[in-house]
Amino acid sequence: MASFKNKSKRLFNVLLALVLGYFIIYGLTAVSKSSKGPLGGFLENLGSFVKDIEHDNILGKREENREKKLAWFKDQRKNKYALLKTKHILFGASDDSKGASYENIINLEDSLALTFPIIHIYKAWGEGQAYEFPRNEVDAIVRIGSIPMITWEPWLEKFSQENFPKIKALEQRNNHGLLSVANGDYDSYIKEWAIEAAKVGYPIYLRVGHEMNDPYRYPWGPQNNDPSEFIAAYKHVKDVFESVGATNIIWVWSPHLSYGKFQEYYPGTEYVDIVATGVLNYGTSTSWSDWWTFKEIFGNYYESLAAFYKPIMIAEFGSLKPGGDRAKWFADTFKDFNTKYPYVNAILFFHYSNDGTITYKNVSWYIKDDNEVTTTIKDELKKWPAYLKQPEAE
Numbered sequence: 038m039a040s041f042k043n044k045s046k047r048l049f050n051v052l053l054a055l056v057l058g059y060f061i062i063y064g065l066t067a068v069s070k071s072s073k074g075p076l077g078g079f080l081e082n083l084g085s086f087v088k089d090i091e092h093d094n095i096l097g098k099r100e101e102n103r104e105k106k107l108a109w110f111k112d113q114r115k116n117k118y119a120l121l122k123t124k125h126i127l128f129g130a131s132d133d134s135k136g137a138s139y140e141n142i143i144n145l146e147d148s149l150a151l152t153f154p155i156i157h158i159y160k161a162w163g164e165g166q167a168y169e170f171p172r173n174e175v176d177a178i179v180r181i182g183s184i185p186m187i188t189w190e191p192w193l194e195k196f197s198q199e200n201f202p203k204i205k206a207l208e209q210r211n212n213h214g215l216l217s218v219a220n221g222d223y224d225s226y227i228k229e230w231a232i233e234a235a236k237v238g239y240p241i242y243l244r245v246g247h248e249m250n251d252p253y254r255y256p257w258g259p260q261n262n263d264p265s266e267f268i269a270a271y272k273h274v275k276d277v278f279e280s281v282g283a284t285n286i287i288w289v290w291s292p293h294l295s296y297g298k299f300q301e302y303y304p305g306t307e308y309v310d311i312v313a314t315g316v317l318n319y320g321t322s323t324s325w326s327d328w329w330t331f332k333e334i335f336g337n338y339y340e341s342l343a344a345f346y347k348p349i350m351i352a353e354f355g356s357l358k359p360g361g362d363r364a365k366w367f368a369d370t371f372k373d374f375n376t377k378y379p380y381v382n383a384i385l386f387f388h389y390s391n392d393g394t395i396t397y398k399n400v401s402w403y404i405k406d407d408n409e410v411t412t413t414i415k416d417e418l419k420k421w422p423a424y425l426k427q428p429e430a431e
Contacts, residue, residue: 099143100180106182107152110154110182114182114183114239117287121310121348123382125425126375126381126425128386129154129157129383129384129385130145131186131353132145138177139177145404145405148404148411149414149415150415152427155184155185155385156183156185156186160188162195163195164200169230170230170233175237184240185237185242188291189245190247190257192256193210193214193218193223194207203221203222211261213261215270216266216270218270218273219272221273227274227277228277228281231280235278235281244313245288245289246271248291248292248293249267250264250301251293264301264302267302268303271290272304272305288308290304290312293314303345312345312349314351315352315387316351316355317353317354318334318356318357319357320357322357322400327360330366331366335351339378347380348380348383349382350381352385357401363409364407364412368413368416371418372417374421386402386404
């Protein structure tokens with residue numbers, strides 16, 4: 038008890054000092070705005086420090102509140118089989134966050150009156166610290182009550198022959214590069230990831246080599262690899278993970294809808310837990326796109342995906358503004374959703390403010406400040422049957 042009192046007293050003194058310091062800084066700064074010398078610089082830095090503390094305190098409270106909102110998800114998120122069989126459609130998002138904080142995603146949640154059970158991040162293959170398993174980001178996701186989804190992209194250029202002696206020379210590496218993966222040439226790297234992933238203690242959605250059937254986008258596509266080579270590489274990665282005890286992985290297979298050949302690229306029912314795909318309406322923002330509805334982008338291919346009898350995830354979901362009525366696009370998407378697409382059990386917003394991955398200029402997928410869109414989404418989700426909605430949205 039005495040120890041608790043002492044700690045409380047110290048905490049009170051620290052808070053009191055910060056409050057007094059804030060007002061002293063404010064007063065001195067007001068007096069000496071025009072003469073910024075060493076004292077002025079010190080005061081400015083101290084003022085920023087106080088603001089950072091205030092910001093972190095507010096964010097910490099929001100994260101705590103977020104975890105409470107996901108209390109219904111607490112047991113389910115520990116069991117990958119419960120996640121696969123969920124009756125609710127689970128929402129999630131990826132965005133510009135750098136991993137230290139998911140404040141941007143929390144802002145999106147607030148605008149939609151939703152809390153996301155899934156937070157999606159992207160990581161590339163490579164050698165060095167930047168390409169290691171993202172433990173800090175994953176821990177932050179788990180800390181605030183969600184589980185991670187990682188899109189793991191097999192870029193092969195960032196490996197050295199010194200440490201990976203079996204790999205090809207750089208200029209030839211992407212040519213049948215997935216066969217090299219399947220042959221075990223990158224196993225030491227894959228094992229490091231697998232060992233760290235197993236330590237997390239929670240399920241992780243892992244989306245490996247997405248859009249492998251797109252011949253224009255990624256080097257692991259059909260311009261460099263045969264479908265059989267993709268399948269062999271995908272299976273090998275899963276086998277390596279399981280060989281080191283990383284059985285907490287939910288394996289996500291994610292083709293591009295427009296390029297078909299789904300059966301040719303399917304690794305098999307024992308190797309796939311979820312079928313995923315992206316549904317992004319670029320509208321008239323590019324020369325190759327038009328204003329396409331959710332049905333045109335996804336619905337026309339739904340039966341082909343459902344034929345695998347696996348849960349389906351919309352791994353990248355969003356619409357740009359140019360070319361049509363964005364609020365109506367979302368309204369039409371969510372109307373009678375489960376009746377039209379009963380295998381879908383997860384929808385992840387693609388919420389980037391400065392995306393330049395495909396278009397000749399950067400575009401914004403942000404909806405959090407578009408009141409018409411967010412209101413429309415909330416109104417449509419309220420119409421969903423209670424068994425389908427996340428409990429907080431009932």
